[in-house]
Amino acid sequence: MDDYYINHTLGPKHGISEYLSAIFWPDMSEIGLPLSDVSITTLLAIVIICSCVVYTIYGAIWRIYLSPIAHIPGPRFAALTFWNEFYYDIILGGKYTWKLLDYHQRYEFYEELYVGSSRGRTDKWYWSMRMFGQSNVSAFDTLDHDKHRQRREPWNPYFSKQSVSRLQPLLIQAVVDKLCTRLAEYQAAGRPAVMTHAFACVTTDIISEYSFPEGYNLLDQPLFDHDHYDAWMALSKFSHLLKQFGWLYPLLDRMPMWVTRYTSPEMYLVLCTQEVLLKQTLAISEKRETSDYKETTSRPSMMQAFMDSPSLPESEKTPQRIKGEAQIAIGAGTLTTTHALKAATYHILANPDVKERLIQELEQYIPDADSPPNLRYLEQIPYLQAVMYETLRIFYGNSHRLQRIFPDRPLQYKDITVPPGTPISMSTVHVHDNDRIFPDPYKFDTSRWEGPSPPFRYLVPWGKGTRMCVGMELAKAEILTTLANMFRRFGREMELYQTVRERDIDTIYDVFNPLPSRDSNGLMVMIKRKV
Numbered sequence: 001m002d003d004y005y006i007n008h009t010l011g012p013k014h015g016i017s018e019y020l021s022a023i024f025w026p027d028m029s030e031i032g033l034p035l036s037d038v039s040i041t042t043l044l045a046i047v048i049i050c051s052c053v054v055y056t057i058y059g060a061i062w063r064i065y066l067s068p069i070a071h072i073p074g075p076r077f078a079a080l081t082f083w084n085e086f087y088y089d090i091i092l093g094g095k096y097t098w099k100l101l102d103y104h105q106r107y108e109f110y111e112e113l114y115v116g117s118s119r120g121r122t123d124k125w126y127w128s129m130r131m132f133g134q135s136n137v138s139a140f141d142t143l144d145h146d147k148h149r150q151r152r153e154p155w156n157p158y159f160s161k162q163s164v165s166r167l168q169p170l171l172i173q174a175v176v177d178k179l180c181t182r183l184a185e186y187q188a189a190g191r192p193a194v195m196t197h198a199f200a201c202v203t204t205d206i207i208s209e210y211s212f213p214e215g216y217n218l219l220d221q222p223l224f225d226h227d228h229y230d231a232w233m234a235l236s237k238f239s240h241l242l243k244q245f246g247w248l249y250p251l252l253d254r255m256p257m258w259v260t261r262y263t264s265p266e267m268y269l270v271l272c273t274q275e276v277l278l279k280q281t282l283a284i285s286e287k288r289e290t291s292d293y294k295e296t297t298s299r300p301s302m303m304q305a306f307m308d309s310p311s312l313p314e315s316e317k318t319p320q321r322i323k324g325e326a327q328i329a330i331g332a333g334t335l336t337t338t339h340a341l342k343a344a345t346y347h348i349l350a351n352p353d354v355k356e357r358l359i360q361e362l363e364q365y366i367p368d369a370d371s372p373p374n375l376r377y378l379e380q381i382p383y384l385q386a387v388m389y390e391t392l393r394i395f396y397g398n399s400h401r402l403q404r405i406f407p408d409r410p411l412q413y414k415d416i417t418v419p420p421g422t423p424i425s426m427s428t429v430h431v432h433d434n435d436r437i438f439p440d441p442y443k444f445d446t447s448r449w450e451g452p453s454p455p456f457r458y459l460v461p462w463g464k465g466t467r468m469c470v471g472m473e474l475a476k477a478e479i480l481t482t483l484a485n486m487f488r489r490f491g492r493e494m495e496l497y498q499t500v501r502e503r504d505i506d507t508i509y510d511v512f513n514p515l516p517s518r519d520s521n522g523l524m525v526m527i528k529r530k531v
Contacts, residue, residue, distance in 0.1 A: 068419040074103050082244065089240040093518075094509030097399055097427050109413050110426050113404050114464035121145035122466060125403040125423040131239035131512065132331075133249040133270070137324035139470075140332070145407075148467070151316065151325075154309040155470045158210070158302050164473040167210070168375040172477055175205045176372075176485045178219040183490060185222070187527040192497040193224065196522030199341040200229035200334055202482060206474075207333030211326055212280050213301045229338065231273040232331045234266035236511045239400075277326045281319040302329065335513050336397060337475045340461075341482055342523045343395035344387060346505045347444040348487065349496045349525065354446060358383055359491040362484060369488045378480040386446040388479050389459060393432050394444055397461025397469075399507060399514035401425035404467075428460050429507075429514075490527050497526040 063079055064070060070079070078084045088096035115122065122145055129141040136143050139151040157163060179202050186193045201218040209215030218225040242249050252260055252267050261268040284304050303326055307317045348355050361383045366373060378384065403425040411418040418424055433441045437458045438448065448455065462469035469475075487494070499505070504523060507514035 069422055086244055094511050097429050097510045110431050117466055120409050121407055123405040123407055125405055128403045130246045131243035133242055134324050137321055138328045140328045153311045154306045159470045159474055161473045164477050165375050168477050171209055172206055172481050175202055176481050180485055180489055192524045192526045194522050195345055195525050196342050197224040197226040199338045201225055203337045204228050204334045207330055211302045211329050231269040232335050235270045236513045239512050278323045281322045285319045337478050340391055340395055340479055344391040344483055346523055362488040366488050372485055375477050378484050386449040389449040390446045392461045393459055396428045396432055396514045398512055399429050399510040400512040401427050431458055431460055493528040494525050497524040499524050
């Protein structure tokens with residue numbers, strides 16, 4: 001149990017003159033100095049300083065000894081102040097998730113935290129939801145349980161298994177075909193490909209085409225674009241600062257763009273990306289007012305459907321709010337699956353037995369590489385499934401703490417009662433790296449998912465409960481389609497290039513997304529020419 005905070009305000013209940021007189025008049029009289037000779041500025045400064053000292057001391061006593069959660073075990077400094085989290089996540093750089101394993105290693109109650117509606121209402125925590133520059137705007141960062149259900153409803157039809165199955169041959173396979181065309185060009189040229197950027201182009205093209213009437217078509221470029229990926233990673237890397245200092249994003253957002261460009265180039269990328277999203281949602285909103293309003297593409301436009309949704313009131317359909325939904329769709333739809341594909345490709349290529357078995361199975365199930373099967377067929381390829389599940393375990397999905405608040409009931413863990421309204425969290429890292437559940441968790445071991453009782457209960461890259469990631473089925477379809485096509489066409493010629501697991505693949509720090517060393521150049525491969 002890591003994150004908790006009870007807010008109290010202290011202050012005088014009397015008028016300012018009575019308060020000043022009661023505190024300072026006796027002392028001034030003793031030294032023969034009339035109150036009128038002391039400037040009001042000096043008095044106010046003294047009052048403010050004294051109030052801050054009293055507030056700090058009282059707050060410390062309250063948090064450690066008197067608050068409703070003072071009985072919960074753990075380090076007292078973590079209970080005292082957010083500066084503890086600041087130190088590990090900002091000074092040391094995304095390390096608090098692992099420090100919590102030292103604090104609370106014995107707590108295992110993931111399924112008690114991330115529950116369905118039948119177990120009661122679950123809210124999110126405002127302080128944590130500031131980390132992406134918006135709070136209570138999109139379905140993802142909505143705080144209230146009931147408001148979240150309303151905002152999530154328009155998402156559900158677009159990400160159901162049935163919808164994704166229909167989408168796979170029309171969009172996902174078409175984009176993956178473009179990826180293979182680009183990889184063939186790299187193969188012919190004999191140059192290495194940065195697969196981190198290649199996969200980011202795949203996932204961006206898919207989710208942007210699904211979200212808007214027109215996609216970004218990054219794979220139409222001769223080289224793998226990295227600007228969009230860099231922009232979303234910049235926002236992710238800023239997340240700890242934005243959470244700790246809630247005023248920072250509004251300040252940067254109000255600064256002239258030319259100032260931000262020179263003072264914070266990474267945030268400039270973020271703001272430029274959000275400007276593009278706002279323009280796209282404004283275009284949809286303006287078109288709704290025209291008489292010939294209709295889809296301009298044969299594929300569904302999710303943001304347009306949000307604006308047409310009967311489950312949302314008009315107040316929820318403003319371009320600014322829909323832009324917030326687009327930010328979550330494009331950002332999460334790009335980064336998470338990109339990192340999953342990166343991890344899968346590395347571990348397949350780094351383990352010759354895994355690579356050979358996968359290629360043999362793909363050659364058996366897909367005799368003609370130029371006639372790829374549909375999603376339902378891919379889901380029947382056993383070892384491909386095992387590779388996907390082990391990838392989802394070892395790369396986590398996200399590595400941050402996902403706070404939940406139970407507003408209506410206490411949470412019980414053994415003899416510890418957590419009172420209603422208390423933010424509490426765990427991380428996927430704490431589950432997927434638990435060696436009691438997954439022995440030797442550092443090892444890429446596909447056999448975990450091939451026995452009679454695979455541990456699916458503990459595979460939680462999407463989270464669980466009412467706030468579970470809505471894009472799960474889309475991400476699985478992207479992973480299966482991309483791996484099957486890429487390794488069926490290039491598997492025997494593909495090899496790692498200047499890629500080291502400890503530097504380029506393993507999670508070293510947490511910025512909501514799990515990231516490798518800051519010295520990493522990403523996953524690189526070389527595709528040899530066929531002899």
